[in-house]
Amino acid sequence: MSAEKPAALDGAPACKTILASSVAKPYVEEVKKGIQQLGRRPKLVGFLANTDPAARMYAEWTGKTFEDTGFSFELREVNKEELEDYIFHANEDDSVDGIMIYFPVFGNRQDQYLQQVVSKDKDVEGLSHVYIQNLYHNVRYLDDTKTNKSILPCTPLALIKILEFLGVYNMVLPYGNRLYGKTVTIINRSEIVGRPLAALLANDGAVVYSFDIDSVQKFTRGEGLKFRHHRVTDVDIKLEDVAQHSDVIITGVPSESYKFPTRLIKDGAVCVNFSTAKNFNMDVKTKASLYVASVGKVTITMLMRNLIRLINNKASKNLV
Structure with a gap:
């Protein structure tokens, strides 16, 4: 089946199976240009605090994809009881540009709390209450001048x-x-x-x-x-x-x-x-x-795109 961009819909043509890689391709190129403009390898830290095979597989896939695209990725495996402290430390670490957590951790409402522990300035998944509130209220920017776009869940x-x-x-x-x-x-x-x-x-x-x-x-x-x-x-x-x-x-x-x-x-x-x-x-x-x-x-490409946007938003705030 073709994976090329289809013509406009008119009626019911023969079905085309569209590959996610075809959709992601232009955004991958956008991300690579963003990295070139930064002049460095942005760093994403992923926290794994469970033994879920699916979570580990996702973490490993995330790491390989980010590294292959030009990012720096570090997977930190920690005890779930100590995860909050590790997140606070990463929030304060200027060498860390983005943070994500591989869920489930506790498998209950405490996981929702952990989402809010991550600094909104490093939240590549767009799960901060600030971003979620903006999403539900159809607020697309973080500032009145409409220069910093809000982050959306990937x-x-x-x-x-x-x-x-x-x-x-x-x-x-x-x-x-x-x-x-x-x-x-x-x-x-x-x-x-x-x-x-x-x-x-x-x-x-x-x-x-x-x-x-x-x-x-x-x-x-x-x-x-x-x-x-x-x-x-x-x-x-x-x-x-x-x-x-x-x-x-x-x-x-x-x-x-x-x-x-x-x-x-x-x-x-x-x-x-x-x-x-x-x-x-x-x-x-x-x-x-x-x-x-x-x-x-x-989804992975949107994570990358969100990370570049977080860095640019932070730089824009520092210029004010």
Whole structure:
């Protein structure tokens, strides 16, 4: 199947499988130029405080990809009870440009606390409450002069970039309105990916149906001065009632046993899976026009991009 950028969607053409590497390529080049302009190797420190094989695999992959691209990467394996102190130390270390934690650590709300321990100036994953609040309130800059862009969580940002690449965003429309008329179904409402993704898409004009284990929420963009960002309402609706009318279906269920019902896919829809498990059967290609089976390479590239942005934001603040 072709991995080239497709033509504009019109009807239901034969399905193309799009590789994440094709989407990531221009952003990798952007990152390399950013490193050249800095004139040094930016340093990312990753903290591993668990024995989860998947976390270790992600850490090793992150390290190799960052090193190959021109960054310096250091994996620090620490006891989870001492992790907070190590994060504080890295926050104060001027040689460290970015910090990330490989979760789960405690597997509970304490992990959410650890996300906030990381300095927002070094938070490559965009999980600081400052960035999350900006995301949900549709605030795209950190300053009034609009020179320093806020950091977005890397996987939701990766999914946005994939949809832009696929032509789902209408670039003719004004910025912030480029998903007008689009309906999106998301099977995932995690605080890390599903919920922020739904908010981002709604803020850009889409109607988004967010499916969790036991509930469905509808995300829409508010209108007028009172609502400058999305609104969320609980809805009593079934998957089959919305999926067959959705222009985009995004899945992120961490289970090999879950498969999105192919019969519910609208002819010509765009289907994207961000789970490590494959949430679509192979016959997805009989209904979808564009299919992205995994997004990991784009996510890693967004981590790199976020790190360059953090460094530039810090430099900009120091000039003031």
